[in-house]
Amino acid sequence: MSYNFEARAQRILLPVNPLFVITTMMTALVFNLLPWRDIAGIPDILALVLGFWCINQPRKIGVGTAWLFGLIMDTGNGALLGQHAFAYAVLAFAANTLSRRILWFPIWPQALHVFLLLLGCQGLMLIIRLAAGSPFPGVLYFSGSIISAVMWPLVNFVLLSPQRRPESVDENRPI
Amino acid sequence: MEFQPPPFFNRGPAPLVRLMFFISLAMLLMVLDVRFHYLEALRTGLAIVVYPLQRAAMAPVDAFSGIAGYFSSQSSLQRENDALRAKVLQSSKDVLTLDTLAAENAQLRKLLEAREHAPRKATFAEILYAGRDPFSRKIVIDKGTGADIKAGEAVMDDTGVIGQVTRVFPMMAEVTLISDKEQATPVQVVRNGLRAIAYGDGATLDLRFMAANADIQNGDTLVTSGIDGTYPAGLPVARVARVERDAAYAFAKIQCVPIAGTEKHRQVLVLAQDTNLQPPPAAEAQPPTRTAKGSRRGSRVRN
Numbered sequence: 152m153s154y155n156f157e158a159r160a161q162r163i164l165l166p167v168n169p170l171f172v173i174t175t176m177m178t179a180l181v182f183n184l185l186p187w188r189d190i191a192g193i194p195d196i197l198a199l200v201l202g203f204w205c206i207n208q209p210r211k212i213g214v215g216t217a218w219l220f221g222l223i224m225d226t227g228n229g230a231l232l233g234q235h236a237f238a239y240a241v242l243a244f245a246a247n248t249l250s251r252r253i254l255w256f257p258i259w260p261q262a263l264h265v266f267l268l269l270l271g272c273q274g275l276m277l278i279i280r281l282a283a284g285s286p287f288p289g290v291l292y293f294s295g296s297i298i299s300a301v302m303w304p305l306v307n308f309v310l311l312s313p314q315r316r317p318e319s320v321d322e323n324r325p326i
Numbered sequence: 327m328e329f330q331p332p333p334f335f336n337r338g339p340a341p342l343v344r345l346m347f348f349i350s351l352a353m354l355l356m357v358l359d360v361r362f363h364y365l366e367a368l369r370t371g372l373a374i375v376v377y378p379l380q381r382a383a384m385a386p387v388d389a390f391s392g393i394a395g396y397f398s399s400q401s402s403l404q405r406e407n408d409a410l411r412a413k414v415l416q417s418s419k420d421v422l423t424l425d426t427l428a429a430e431n432a433q434l435r436k437l438l439e440a441r442e443h444a445p446r447k448a449t450f451a452e453i454l455y456a457g458r459d460p461f462s463r464k465i466v467i468d469k470g471t472g473a474d475i476k477a478g479e480a481v482m483d484d485t486g487v488i489g490q491v492t493r494v495f496p497m498m499a500e501v502t503l504i505s506d507k508e509q510a511t512p513v514q515v516v517r518n519g520l521r522a523i524a525y526g527d528g529a530t531l532d533l534r535f536m537a538a539n540a541d542i543q544n545g546d547t548l549v550t551s552g553i554d555g556t557y558p559a560g561l562p563v564a565r566v567a568r569v570e571r572d573a574a575y576a577f578a579k580i581q582c583v584p585i586a587g588t589e590k591h592r593q594v595l596v597l598a599q600d601t602n603l604q605p606p607p608a609a610e611a612q613p614p615t616r617t618a619k620g621s622r623r624g625s626r627v628r629n
Contacts, residue, residue, distance in 0.1 A: 177379075183458060184376070184383040191460070214341070218348040222355075226372035227380060229466065229493070229500050230459040232365050233355030240352060244345040283360050285461035286507050286528060292460055 164314040171313055172204055172212060176220060184227050192294035197224060198272055199299045201239060202265055203306055205246030206253050217243035234279050242272040258304050266300030366493070373495040380466075380498075384455060446558060447598040449473055451481075454498055463489075463506035463526065467594060470495045478556060480597045486562035486586035487511065487550060488594060501594075504563065504584055505529055513563050514551035515542060521551050524564060524582060531564045533580040538571050542580055556599060562586070 179200040197220060204212040221236030228235075245268055246253075253264045273296055281287065338344070358364045451467040469475050471494050479491045481501045490509065493500040502509045509526040513533075518541055524531040536542065546566040552559025564582035571578045 181379055181383045184380050184455065185387070185458075193458070210337070214344045214348050218352065221352070223372065223376055223379075226369055227376045228459040229462070229464045231356055232359040232369060233352040236355065237349060237352035240345060240348040244341060247341060279356065280461045283356070284508075288460040 162315065164311065165316060167208055167211070167314055169211060172208065175200055175310060176204070176216075180220060180223060180227075183224060191289065191291040192298065194295040194299040194302065195269070195273075196299070198239065198242060198269055199265070199302065199306055200310070202242060202246045202268055203310055205243045206250045206265075207311070209247040209250040212243070213247055214240045214243045231280065231283055234276055237279065238272045238275040241275060242268055245271070258307060261307075262300045262303035265303050266296055269296040269299050272296075369493070370495050373498070377495075377497055380455060449475060449596040449598070451475075451499075451594050451596055453592045453594060462508075463503040463528070464492075465489070465501050465503065466498050467501055467596070468498055469596065470498045472496055474598075475499050475596055476599070479599055480550075480557045480561075481594050482561055482597065483586050483594050486584070487557060488584075488586045490556065491596065499596075504586075505531060511563055512551045512553055512557070513548040514559075516547045516549055517543075521553070522548070524548060527581070530567070531582040531584060533566075533582065534577065536578050536580055538573070538576060538578045540578055540580075542566055542569055542578070544569060547585070548582060558597060 176197070179197040182196045201212070201217055201220060205217070217239040218236045221239035222233070224230070224235040224239075225232050249264065249268075253261055256264070270293065273293060277287075277292070339347075355365065449469055451469040451473070454466045454468045456465045467481070475491060475494055477491055477494050477499075480487060481489050481491060487504060489501045489503040489506070490511075491499050492502040504511050504524065504526055505528060506526040507528065511524045511531075512521070513524045514521050520541060522533045522536055522542075525534055526532075533542070533548075544566055547562060548564045548566065550557035550559055550561045550563055562585040564584050566580060567583045568581040569578060570580075
């Protein structure tokens with residue numbers, strides 16, 4: 152079976168600005184700290200953005216950063232201390248490890264990978280909380296992962312936009 | 327000869343090692359938090375860091391509600407005004423009788439030489455945000471140790487009890503709602519004075535360990551019993567919604583709906599604890615073993 156590699160040819164991106172990475176993660180954190188409790192199945196945007204940077208910048212964003220942001224989430228939510236830190240660390244490790252594989256795929260299969268990663272992250276948190284004696288929050292709890300995965304192309308577009316170059320600055324440029 | 331990779335390829339410890347390190351750190355935190363509650367200091371420190379972020383997150387919400395309030399139409403204000411006037415009229419009757427009742431009550435208490443109920447200090451607070459954690463029912467209010475709020479104090483809105491302060495930070499405090507799974511509230515049935523403990527059950531409350539023939543009916547109002555000194559007596563807590571009696575079980579299954587808007591309002595009152603309350607009697611005093619032993623030994627010597 153032949154595969155049309157020409158169609159998937161990607162432009163070379165500019166190097167990422169570390170300040171932009173941190174800013175987007177802080178914005179996602181603030182989004183997560185909004186009063187969302189009344190609405191079930193709100194996506195965990197911080198996990199999505201964290202997953203994005205772990206996949207796209209595995210050398211810059213990894214387990215340590217994820218753990219720290221998870222700890223901040225735990226405090227902000229009054230959750231069990233270490234619950235988000237644990238789940239985010241595992242998410243970051245998986246995303247770092249799978250980064251080369253995931254980036255090879257077109258955008259929607261990428262979203263499918265991300266869905267499974269986020270679902271695993273939520274499942275871990277659920278197991279931890281059930282072990283600590285909390286009640287089951289309902290199946291809608293998992294809908295956040297689906298919404299996050301659907302948002303993947305949008306997140307991809309927005310977060311990669313500062314790294315893109317104008318299409319034709321120079322006619323003689325090969326790529 | 328020892329082989330070392332050149333330093334520009336060196337990327338620190340292997341990813342799996344790093345993961346294991348952070349996972350064990352997280353597990354340590356969880357165990358310390360759940361089992362030993364050692365981490366309140368760490369939590370307080372982190373809370374100070376998170377506080378500006380939370381305020382930033384709330385800024386657009388506050389701005390929106392401010393703008394919405396500015397544009398609220400005159401007719402809705404007029405309607406609200408009418409409703410409030412009707413309510414005042416209705417309650418003025420109760421207030422008038424209340425004065426005479428209070429006087430009578432004071433006199434009776436004096437007759438009985440009972441301890442006067444000290445009026446509790448109440449602190450007004452606003453709900454900063456509701457925790458996003460879907461596993462628990464908690465809210466965060468904007469007053470903390472700065473406003474002299476202590477853990478364990480009761481929190482109410484205009485209709486009844488909504489919860490209890492469980493953690494206090496310098497500028498905010500965490501309130502566990504009565505509907506949280508780990509929250510228990512001492513209550514009393516208004517109709518017959520029956521005491522019970524209401525446990526949270528997600529959105530509703532449960533009265534556990536009530537005998538299958540306990541005198542509780544649908545629609546009974548539960549108020550705080552005031553026995554523990556945490557909650558003042560007589561604050562509405564919940565209304566019985568469903569009673570299931572099954573001969574196969576020793577206990578009835580009683581479900582109640584909170585009366586106060588545990589998920590609704592933004593303004594709450596934090597009630598200080600009853601300072602007049604006597605501490606519970608200490609465990610039985612140790613018998614004076616040492617002197618007894620000494621005398622026995624003494625007697626042996628004498629023999």
